[in-house]
Amino acid sequence: MAQHLKHWRTRRDIDDILWIRYQGPHDDTNLLTQAGIDELIRLIDELSDDDSYSGLVFLPDPQRGFIAGTDREVLEAVQASEAPLPHIQALQARLQKLAQLSIPTVAAIHGTCFSGGLEIALACRYRVATDAAETRLGFPDISALELHPCWGGTVRLPQLIGEARGLPMLIDAEVIDTVEARRIGLVDQRVPSHQLRTAARRLVLRQPRSQQQAGIAAQVSKLALFRQGLLRRLRLNAAQQYDPQHNPAPFAILDLEEAASGDIGARLQAEAESFVKLALSDTTRNLLRLDRHKQRLEALGQIGKAEGIRHVHVVGAGTMGSAIAAWCALKGLKVTLQDAVPRHIAAAIRHAVPHFQAQLGAEPLVAAALDRLQPDPSGYGLVQADVVLEAVTEEVEVKKTLLRNLEPHIKPDAIIGSNTSSIPLETLAESLDNPSRLVGIHFFNPLVQRPLVEVAAGKQTSRATLNKARGFVGLIDRLPLPVAGNPGLLINRVINAYLLEGMTMADEGLAPTLIDQSARGFGMALGPLELADRIGLDVCLQVARSLAEHGGGEVPDTLAIHVAAGRLGSKSGRGFYEYKQKRAVKLAPDPDHTSRDDITDRPIYRLLNEAVRCLREGIVEDADLLDVGLTLSTGFPGFRGGPIHYVCQRGADASAHRLGELASYYGERFEPDEGWKTLCG
Structure with missing residues (x-):
């Protein structure tokens, strides 16, 4: 037959x-x-x-x-x-x-x-x-x-x-x-x-x-x-x-x-x-379009897979560093995890156990993954690693000192990855004798649910380093998004605008529930304030100040006030919301305000304007990669096809006009970027 x-x-x-x-x-x-x-x-x-x-x-x-x-x-x-x-x-x-x-x-x-x-x-x-x-x-x-x-x-x-x-x-x-x-x-x-x-x-x-x-x-x-x-x-x-x-x-x-x-x-x-x-339907057409562009990211992750990456050394066993280490071990790589505080390493390995059990099931597979995740407080694994990743606190001098001390012990063909998103790679490169092998490898939390990883090139990053970094990201079943190594990269810059506008609205007395429900009504996975609480308000403040230092803009007073009072979001039990049993207690919004378009448009249009600005500045190669990157990382609704596609479907002129209206009411932060003039052409 x-x-x-x-x-x-x-x-x-x-x-x-x-x-x-x-x-x-x-x-x-x-x-x-x-x-x-x-x-x-x-x-x-x-x-x-x-x-x-x-x-x-x-x-x-x-x-x-x-x-x-x-x-x-x-x-x-x-x-x-x-x-x-x-x-x-x-x-x-x-x-x-x-x-x-x-x-x-x-x-x-x-x-x-x-x-x-x-x-x-x-x-x-x-x-x-x-x-x-x-x-x-x-x-x-x-x-x-x-x-x-x-x-x-x-x-x-x-x-x-x-x-x-x-x-x-x-x-x-x-x-x-x-x-x-x-x-x-x-x-x-x-x-x-x-x-x-x-x-x-x-x-x-x-x-x-x-x-x-x-x-x-x-x-x-x-x-x-x-x-x-x-x-x-x-x-x-x-x-x-x-x-x-x-x-x-x-x-x-x-x-x-x-x-x-x-x-x-x-x-x-x-x-x-x-x-x-x-x-x-437009919904499925838009989702299919994004899926095609996601395949571009998957192809980028195939570039360096044959380059023999077997060992990753992670420095910093905090929330992000421990998640990166556990994920790499889960995906079959040998991982040595270094931190100045040994109990942080112990906690990271302890937290990895239920993660491995959920992902792998069988005890022999869990045991093998734990064998690959090795505590290394003294950093002995550094000399053998193919990829060295730093995920220490987001402070310039701390990172520069660390990189300066690590470099002499790293083998010549290894790459050095930084998980920073707010510090320019050029600033970190000043501490290295060979800055060509420094690359930004920026993961998102929670890593299990966020497949995107920004791979950022500095001015001195070599093509071989970029290819190896992209291949490493593909090897661990994540999607590498190529971006320029400017402060905030792409994702944090865009999401920062969204978060800060929500905070400004809260400063004005609008109820957090109303602000977030309006954004969810647009299709966002999370409203700006609930997202900020989830990220951690201390992290938001750190990123917002860094971006304001390099690119201008103001940080809402309410953010610093919350952090100073220890209201850091869900991790502290209180932020813009109070949390009981890890769930936000949300009060019903004032029904008199639910029809105000500005409440929806303000955070969304800040996001859109920053996305257009990043595209104009060449932070990302093209609009398609920007769209898929932001839908995979920020919760921008996929059924709208991504920020730029949404704007072009709606009409760039109409969106720029709406920004002008908002600028006349709420200030120059809404002034349309120059990129709107050539968008969708």
């Missing part, structure tokens, strides 16, 4: 079982392409006409695992088509054929099984998955692109594991490991990796009752009263977590389920039509 297939490898064994493996064209990730879809359609058509097989097994690729999702080109083809619905319905119909085959079908899963891969697995009668930590299942595109499944997944997942578990998994774009998948009945068996083929063969030959046939939860979900109450509760929960204007996919999933009839054909038709509507 199927000698004409390029992307699917097939083999018929002595028991007439057909073993199928997808091998996509990408080296690192096994994504389902349009060519792969076209071949799968032909393959399923042939299978449905051939009754000589005893069973069918989908296998993972040996290096890249099961199908890790759908290539973005498939979505782009849907968006570009004059008749998008048939694009979706072609494979949707074939997976329904697959689900109705009389022979047993098995998805043997190892590695990531996301989106299109999980749709194929759901269409099989059985699913068996390995117990490896890297084996995970889910539909991440629901949140990443605001798109629900389109090849039957919205129908099959709730049917398989019940609406009470299946719908929340869809709505929240939940990615689960195989322990949870086995518990809820998403997979029939969970086995060691070396037993995957044997388990799949056994399922074909013995044909036990499948989870779909036996699931009690699925049957309970069909009870009318239970179902009505469940859907009502899920919609209420979704309304509390998501904005239907900004996050349409969860509500589209609920709409489909509420309208569901017993006719599978009608349900699949409704799913396809709903998907196309989402795919053609």
Whole structure:
């Protein structure tokens, strides 16, 4: 069979079982392409006409695992088509054929099984998955692109594991490991990796009752009263977590389920039509655009991967230094952690344990990661390190003295990274005999949730150093954003403007809750004051003063007053908000103020104006990188496509005019930057 297939490898064994493996064209990730879809359609058509097989097994690729999702080109083809619905319905119909085959079908899963891969697995009668930590299942595109499944997944997942578990998994774009998948009945068996083929063969030959046939939860979900109450509760929960204007996919999933009839054909038709509507929306177009630019950052991270980076020496075991050290050890690098205070190192290693347990699961893997994270109060590991990272306090003389003392002990081909964002690299370079190997490597906290790392070039930073730094960032599965080594780099400069305007508004007597709710209404992940509390007001003050020293501007009095009083934000229990059990106590805003556009526009337009200024000054190479960088780090809403894209969609002239209005009311800090004149050209 199927000698004409390029992307699917097939083999018929002595028991007439057909073993199928997808091998996509990408080296690192096994994504389902349009060519792969076209071949799968032909393959399923042939299978449905051939009754000589005893069973069918989908296998993972040996290096890249099961199908890790759908290539973005498939979505782009849907968006570009004059008749998008048939694009979706072609494979949707074939997976329904697959689900109705009389022979047993098995998805043997190892590695990531996301989106299109999980749709194929759901269409099989059985699913068996390995117990490896890297084996995970889910539909991440629901949140990443605001798109629900389109090849039957919205129908099959709730049917398989019940609406009470299946719908929340869809709505929240939940990615689960195989322990949870086995518990809820998403997979029939969970086995060691070396037993995957044997388990799949056994399922074909013995044909036990499948989870779909036996699931009690699925049957309970069909009870009318239970179902009505469940859907009502899920919609209420979704309304509390998501904005239907900004996050349409969860509500589209609920709409489909509420309208569901017993006719599978009608349900699949409704799913396809709903998907196309989402795919053609501005929200998904903007998110897809950002995803393409994110791939540019991923490509930059491939540059230096072959340069033999194995050992990282981190100096400074504070919040950021300890997080960097733990992350590097998690990702397989040897790490030596140095600090002048040994108990800080002990605390860092102690805090790394639950992090490793959450990420790795198996005790042998946790133990290995802890072995890689080595306390080094005397700095003996410095001489062997390929990358030396300083993450000490953000004080110029402290950093300069440290770098001056470190340099003689660092091997010639190692790079020296500074986690600073507010001190110019040229200032730090003054302390080095060879400043060509100094580079800014600026991480964001919490590092686990923030994939972006700014890689900053000083005037004397060599190309080899930059490439090695970018490769290091890629090696630890973070995204390197190239920026100029000016004070604040890109992200802190832009977010500082946002934070300070929120503080100025609080100084004027506006309620913090009102300020933050207005920003969230625009789509920001956090309002300026709650974000400042989370960062730490002492850190905000330090950065704001440094940026004011180098670039002008004023620091609101309220920030210094809070810090002087010990109100440092969530870490001290009080900042702009009071915190009880680590949660902010927020008072309801004055309803008389909720319609004032200025409350929303002031922090947002300060952010936009600073973004335009950074682009004009060449802090970042182009608007696309600025957009993806700020959405990945500041909480700027991805559905708006990034700050510059948002401005250009709205109209640069209209935005500049609005800034002029704000300047006439609130002062020269709102004066439009010169960059507005040539923006969007």
